[in-house]
Amino acid sequence: MINYQLVIEIPELDLNSHVISHAASHLLQLPFNSDLLQALQAKAHSQTADCLYGCAPAGRITLLPEKLWHDAQTNTLTAALRSLLRSPTSSRLIVDCTLFDDSNRAVMCHLLHFLFNQDYQLSDLGFKREATVPTPRIQQLVFFCLPEQLATLQTCVPQAAAAAMGMMAARRLSDVPSDRCTPAFFASEVASQIAQYPSLSCEVLDEQQIAQQGLGLLQAVGKGAVNPPRLVVIRYQGSDDGPFSAYVGKGITFDTGGLWLKSGDGMYTMKYDMCGAANVFGLMLAVAELKLPVRLVGVLALAENMVGPAAMRPGDVVTSYSGLTVEINNTDAEGRLVLADAIAYGSKLSNGGQQPEYVVDLATLTGAVVKALGYDLSGLMTENELLRSTLTKAGLRSGDPVWSLPLDARFSKQVESNIADLCNTPTNNAAISTSAAYFLSRFCPADIPWAHLDISGSALWRENGHSVASGRPIPLLVQHLLERLEN
Structure with missing residues (x-):
């Protein structure tokens, strides 16, 4: 994890x-070259002003328009920084936080x-062997704030660091190619990584x-694959009593669509x-890192949806864990099948005789x-x-928003x-x-109580024709837990 102060x-x-700041910042009282500074400040009123030369005593200065620091809808602040930090030139970032208050939390x-999250890069997986020019990795974040902001940041920064740690664990696992990340591999990675936390099992x-x-x-979806399914149950025991809730994750480690075969283009990102499931795993790590006084259970339904002699067929009728029978009329709608069993299974789990207060x-x-x-x-x-x-309020406060769609008996x-x-x-x-x-x-x-989060759009970060895992909605769920404890 990147060090911070x-x-x-x-x-x-x-x-x-x-230095990452804005045109009117107190940080600019440093003895920078005055002509350079004035040029950067003038440019920063309307666009990103970035310079790598003549910036002593710093090595680089980036000034971002003030409107970016207040844009909670389109995330233009991080969008501007993403391209700059793709190839960082410094291992130490000085980040100006003086514009932040409750209005742009x-x-x-x-x-x-x-x-x-800059502590994880796709190259860390080790699959790219061609020689590349080494670039500095960010090793330290220094957050500069006003005295009246300090208490807020002393709370928010460690929470964000823990959430990001869970996000990176989820992203790393999600980015692993599916020939390696089978259900058994996924389960073994979970067991290995939670071993360092006494509160997790x-x-x-x-x-x-x-x-x-x-x-x-779950059996029906997984039986067509050479790599068989797994169900993983992670328990977090942050206290002996108090809130107990369940989180369930869809873990189709590769989805061909089964006999309802996808096109090649449609299959490309199906790892x-x-x-x-990866994000439920990451959530459990983040909560353990924060040592929240709650009790959680995470249920991960892991399977490959493949074509094979034993693959489920359209028209099959299968009995679920809950006892309900299901006609499988589309084998490419397998995610809701494994989730259905995992939701029913998770809702039956108890802690000290207490059933989950909710399932997400x-x-x-x-x-x-x-x-x-x-x-x-x-x-x-x-x-x-x-x-x-x-959940909606937690999404707004965490910068990881959700939007409600209708759900009632009219859809039965x-x-x-x-x-x-x-x-x-x-x-x-x-x-x-x-x-x-x-x-x-x-x-x-x-x-x-039960809620469903469809993260088909938000679970990936898409840029320049490529997709990588985003780790969302872990920030939302961490914030939701924190606010439940506050209330």
């Missing part, structure tokens, strides 16, 4: 320091998560145990169909949510108004089957995202 006095600079949180069910325990939908599932579930909301918003579907309200006809209790896709191809959510709602007991 908070300072209220102008820090000492050297040629390895990169989301911008601050988004910036903090972004900066701490896990249990892994293999394919025989999945069948024995009646997880019929990321396990981001929901995360899934790259439908392309339809991207058509509805784009790439910046996660779709939120729930019939519980308290969960809707608290979308999952009706003539032969089984439910079918897994609507035959009329309408309301795809909400129909999937309504299907999932049938597997959580009515007395346990």
